[in-house]
Amino acid sequence: MIDAKLSGNDKLATRIYNEMVNAGISNEKMESQLGSKEKEKIKKDSVAMEAVEAYAKKDYDTYTQKLDELRKKYSQKNIESAIRSMYKAAYGEDDIETFDTISQEFWEKEEEVESSQFKTVIDAMMEAKLSGKLGEATKLYNYMVNNGLPNDKLDSAIDSREKELLKNDPLIKEGVEAFHEGDADRYVDIVEQLKNKNYYARNVTSAIESMHDKLYGEDDEDTFETITQDFWEEDEADEMVSYELLFNAFWNGSRGTYNEVWGLLNAAGKEDKSIRASMRNRCYDAYWKAEGEGNTEEMNKAAAEYQRNGGKLETLLKPPKE
Structure with missing residues (x-):
């Protein structure tokens, strides 16, 4: 069957495939066997050996040329798997079964390309x-x-x-x-x-x-x-500062670093009202976390900053919803 497929005789390959399915061999086992047989052929193909050597030498132009040659005969998925296996050998590095017969178009269906099929590239x-x-x-x-x-x-x-x-x-x-x-x-x-x-x-x-x-x-x-x-090159200006960094500066750092990060957020286009809202949210969470731990000092610290950023005490004292 695999010889028929590789030689372009899809009609014969289809007939053999369906005879095997009708004899009780599932589609999954059939396709697994097809894949295994194709990989065996790829490993014996001199072009595949040349591809492995080119990859080892970091000669990627030759490597991709050899892949193109192999793709004319074999599927990308099996080429990638075989090449990785050959490279590793040379350089050290249960689904539900179905029993569906196929039509001749089975051999012509387009394979969905995944990044795993190009891991080496x-x-x-x-x-x-x-x-x-x-x-x-x-x-x-x-x-x-x-x-x-x-x-x-x-x-x-x-x-x-x-x-x-x-x-x-x-x-x-x-x-x-x-x-x-x-x-x-x-x-x-x-x-x-x-x-x-x-x-x-x-x-x-x-x-x-x-x-x-x-x-x-x-x-x-x-x-x-x-x-x-x-x-x-990244298209947009890199935002290396964040609201979480600002809160960390307040909670674990100093007022100086806190003000510095605030300024960096402004420079990145963040408005003061947005920064204050973010700080209120984080201080609210910190307050109730400290309350659960019985840490009065941290509760007071969170409450003071919450109010300094425009929050109302009555709002802070409302427990978070479960």
Whole structure:
């Protein structure tokens, strides 16, 4: 059956497939076997071996050329799986069953492209981006778009990969400390250092706030457009300060750093009335958290700042809804 499929004899492949389904072999097992057989053929294909060697040498132009050659014969999903398996071997790195017969169109249906099917290319693209080789990163991005991976899935994969890498950067822990203390100068400096490593600021701040939440228990249509090298530059001004940083400056820092962060929020376009409303909300939460812990000092601290930002005492004293 697999030989018939690969040789283009879809009619014969369909007949064999349906005979096997009618004999009691489920569609899932059939497709699993088809995938396994195709991967075996890919692993024996000299073009696949050349692709693995090119990837190991970081020769991504040759690598993508070899992928194009393989795609003329095999599915992208199985190519990616086989290449990763071959690379690992060389370089060290239950669904419900159905019994539906198929029509000849089964072999012609378009495969939904997922970012996991281009993991090796995404890894190469990220290495190029973080090394400052934006021309090479752009070429690899467009290669995936032109082979059916939508921009939104690819952009999401870039963000996920950056956040994963950032978790292991020691600067993130320093950023978390500065964020918790409301130390704006230190925090902004750390974000800038990580931006200089070619990470997006949005992913840096997200990684810092995510780790902060874990350490301190705080709770808080597809497109297919090619890109230019400018894609790697963030479009909007980076907002490296946040309302939470402001509250941390008040709660854990000093009045000086608190005023400094307030000024940075103003510079980022936040109006005083919005900043005051945010502080009232956070002070309200802090007040009732302290009340539950029986901490009078923190209750008084939260109440004073709540009222300083325009809040009414009677509103503060209304318990939060369950």
